[in-house]
Amino acid sequence: MPTGAGRGFTLVEAIIVIAITGIIAGMVAIFIRVPVKSYVDTQARAQIADAADLALRRMTREMRLALPATVTVYNNQLAVQFLLTKTGGRYISINDGPPATLLPLDFTSGKTQFDIVGAAPTGKQAIVAGDYIAIGNLGIAPADAYAFGAGADNISRVASIAGSRVTLAQNYFSSTQSTGGGFQVVTGTVTYLCTPATSGAGTLQRYFTTSIVKGIGNLNTLGTPALLTNMVAGCTFSYTVLPGQNAGALATLVLTLRHANGESARLVRQTQLDNPT
Structure with missing residues (x-):
């Protein structure tokens, strides 16, 4: 007959240990789920905010180099074009x-x-x-x-x-x-064309051609497109001539990006441009 020192676990004891371990693991998962999700969401927001900021910075930097009186908005405020x-x-x-x-x-x-x-x-x-x-x-x-x-x-x-x-x-x-x-x-001519999708599957593309082109009716004339950012859920571009002589014009760019996990960020950037009167 085996002594107490050599005695192993019984099946009942093993089941009890497994059950207790499962309960503890479940409780731990409940407590860490929220912090982990918060971290993942924060990372996603930071990613899309950085992407939107980079895209808008590129656009406004180039728009400040636009030949006066050439910035034009097309396609229900989804495209903007100018001579660079x-x-x-x-x-x-x-x-x-x-x-x-x-x-x-x-x-x-x-x-x-x-x-x-x-x-x-x-x-x-x-x-x-x-x-x-x-x-x-x-x-x-x-x-x-x-x-x-x-x-x-x-x-x-x-x-x-x-x-x-x-x-x-x-x-x-x-x-x-x-x-x-x-x-x-x-x-030449720069064209920014936004193709939004509420799911975040849209794109913002930059076209450039050394030709002088007016309008976006024929994309083949705009040059080779370059992806500025994806995850685009919405965008609005506007251009308003300011009152007063030599007051210039105000370009307002609104860009909304949506991550695959549902997080979204909406950035607005304005820049004043030359617009001779």
Whole structure:
């Protein structure tokens, strides 16, 4: 007969231990479930808030570089489009009485070469073939850069640049254009297109093309899309011209992202833009 020291667990004792362990584990799970869920939800909120903030920062940063009077909202406030600039400068004007060694920008005879004041921009702001020179854009004919090649008299395309001398592919500037001396360099057309889904399966995409494009009727003309963010549940873009001379305009961007676990974040960002009157 076995002694007490060598005696093992009976089946009843094992079942009791298993039951007690299950009860304790269930109680522990109840207590830690809420903190764990709270942590997961917090992580999800942080993820979508960061994604929304990054997207809106990118949009407002580029919109501040928009050629004045080109920001346009489309598709029931789900798309915004504008002409993107990278630099600006001043051209030699005939009114400056320049020496023979400097070529002024000609508004009457259509000459395609002119000199800019000072050194040409360098680095990312360097003027290159394919860029556009825009002067005094008002967003109305004939000073409407969107009408490039079809009647606009304030924008022409760069064929080449050597030092501070710019050669245009064709001089579209006319005698009606302002000769104040300033110009901006346009690189192309940027379009942000939001395709929301209440479940959070929507997207916000950025399109860019070196062509001058107006409207979003044909997506193939907007360039190759790049995903700015997913998880998009809603968005609203608006653009309001502010009262007062030279007061500019106010762009308001609203973006709502929804995580797969149901958490959502809604961010609003506003930026003031140039809008000549």
